[in-house]
Amino acid sequence: LSPGAMARARDHQDRLTKPRGALGALEDVSVRLAGLAGDCPPPLPAPAALAIFAADHGVHAQGVTPWPQEVTAQMVANFLAGGAVANCFAAQVGASVTVVDVGVKTPLPEDPALVSEKVAPGTADMTRGPAMTPEQARAALEAGIRVAAELVRRGARCLVTGDMGIANTTASAALICAFTGRPAEEVTGRGTGVDDETHARKIEVVSRALALHGLTTAPRAVPGSPAGVERALATLAAVGGLEHAAIAGFVLGAAARRVPVILDGVIAGAAALVAAGLSPDALGACVAGHRSPEPGHGAALAHLGLRPLVDLELRLGEGTGGLLAHPLVCAAVRVLHEVATFDSAGVADKN
C-alpha cells in the first residue's frame, strides 16, 4: 500500500463537506483502496466480477453435513442457469458471474459458460491423510491466479470471491485452527445449520485432522518467509479444499494487479489466511465483505485485521455476502471523486 496515496486520501476526506470521520468505516476503505492503487482518488471499483470456485471434499465421508455431495454439482448447474441467490445479488449490483470447476466430484455436463480448471474430482479425506498432494494444491492456486488475471483483463475493476462445496465449512474450520492456533471447538460452526450431533462430530473430525497433520498450534514461521510459505502450503494441502486453494490464488492474482478483492464469508476468510501466509502484502487488496455467523469467520477476520462491511447473519456462501458489500465499497471510493470540499462549496467549517 502506498503511504503517500493513503495520506492524500485521509487529507482529502478531511476537507470534504461533512464532519471529519463522519463516514466511519467507509473512510478507511477509501484510504485503503487509494493505497492499493497508489493514487488518490483511486479508480472506481466497478464493474465487479464474481468467481464461484466449486469443489468437493473427501471429509464429506465423515458425516459432517446432512447435504448429499451431489448438491455441489447441482448448484453449479443452478449458477450456470442463473437461478441461485448469487446470480440474483450479482444482477442487483451489476457484477458478472464466472463459475469455475476446480474439483467437483460429480461429472458435470459440458457447458461453454463453465470454466474447467478441474484439478481432481474432490479432495481426499483429511482425517486419513492429506486432502491434496502438494502438486494439486499448487495447481488449484495457479488456477485461481489465472481466473483473477483473466477477469481483470476483461475489464473487472473489483473481484469478489465465491465458493460452492458441500462440507467446505469443515475444511475452513481446520484451516482457521491451523493458522490461528485456536481450538476446533471455538472455530467450528454449524455451517448450513447442522444439528447438535453433527456439530459435535464436525468438531471431533476437525480436531482429529489437525492432530494427524501436526497442526494443533499456530505457525511460528513468519508469513511470507520461506518457512512461512512452506507451512502455508503444507497446511493448505493437509486440510484445505481445492476451492480454498483457488480462492487464495484469486486473492494473490488480484493483489498482483492492484485490484481490490472483496472476500465473502468463512471459506474466503480461511483462504485469505492461506494467501496471507504466502504473501502478507496481498492483504492490502482485501476488503472483508461481510461477517458470517460461523465462529471461525470472526476468528479469521480478527487474525487478518479486517473489518467486515455487512453483518446480517448471512450463511449461504457463493459470494453472496461479498456481492452485497460491493455498492458500499463503490460508495466509499466515489466520495473521493465527487463530493465537494468546504472551500469549493462555500460551506463554513466548524468553529
Added chain:
Amino acid sequence: LSPGAMARARDHQDRLTKPRGALGALEDVSVRLAGLAGDCPPPLPAPAALAIFAADHGVHAQGVTPWPQEVTAQMVANFLAGGAVANCFAAQVGASVTVVDVGVKTPLPEDPALVSEKVAPGTADMTRGPAMTPEQARAALEAGIRVAAELVRRGARCLVTGDMGIANTTASAALICAFTGRPAEEVTGRGTGVDDETHARKIEVVSRALALHGLTTAPRAVPGSPAGVERALATLAAVGGLEHAAIAGFVLGAAARRVPVILDGVIAGAAALVAAGLSPDALGACVAGHRSPEPGHGAALAHLGLRPLVDLELRLGEGTGGLLAHPLVCAAVRVLHEVATFDSAGVADKN
C-alpha cells in the same frame, strides 16, 4: 401488514435453493415488505427517492454545537449543486434527491429545484418554551405527508429519509428521551463530534428542556389512541424540530401508500417515534437503514423493534445511511422474484 402475504413469503424463502434461513436479516426484510404490499413477491422497491428535510433549531443558542447555524443553508445549496455525500450515495444507488426547506433560518436563494414548505424560520429555543406551536408542528407533518405522496406519484417505489439541521441531534435526543423515558445522559451523543464540554452542556440542555415541558417520563397513553396522539403531538411541538415533524409525516405518507421507507440515522429514529405515537401501524412500512453511533439511535431502534441493516459508524445524516441500505433492501426482495426453488432447479434438499 398482511399475515397471509408474510406467510407466503416465509414459505417461499424455505423452498429456494439455499439452506433455510441462510439470508439472515434479509429474509425478514423480504417478509415484511410482502406484508406491506399484501402480495408475494412484493414489488421491487426501486427506484428510490431521497427527501432531505432541512430546518434550523432555536436551541442552537444554547451552544450545543461548534457549527454555525448558517451551515444548514450552505448545505442546502450544496445538495442542490450535487456536491454533498448524500448526492454521491444517491447516484451510487440510483435514487433521486429532493431537497425540502421546512424551516431554514437563513434566507435561501430562489431555486426551482428546492421544494419550499417553509413553516417558520427555524424553531424556538426549547429550553425557554415550546420549540413549535401546535399549528407549526401540524403544518410540518403535513408537508412531509405531501412530499411522500408526490414522490410516490412520480414513480418512487421506496422512500428514504434525509435531514439537514445544525443542532438537530440535540432535538433528537430530547424526543427520544420523551418517548422512551430514558435519561438525557444515556441518550445524548456527540453528534458531529463535539468536545467533552459541549457534550456535557448538550446533556444539561436536553434535561432542562424535558423538565420544562414535563417530559421526564415515558408516555403512559397507548400509541395511536387519542391520548397517545395528543401526547405525541405535544412532545413533537415542545422539543422537536420542523424536520422531525416533516420526516414523521413522510413516514406516515409512505405507510399510507404501502411504500417502504428506509429510515436514516438518529434524526429519523426520533421522527419515527413520533410517527409510531401517531399511528403505530406506520412502523410496518419502516426499514431501519443503518445504526448511527449516537447512543440515542440505538435506544430509538430498540424501542421501535427495528434492526438496522448497515452498521459502519456513519454519523453524517442527510440520508446517507438510508441510501446505503437501499441495495440491500432491493436484494432482499429480488430473491423472492428470481431465485430458483429446489424443485425447479433439480437441487436435492438436505437429508
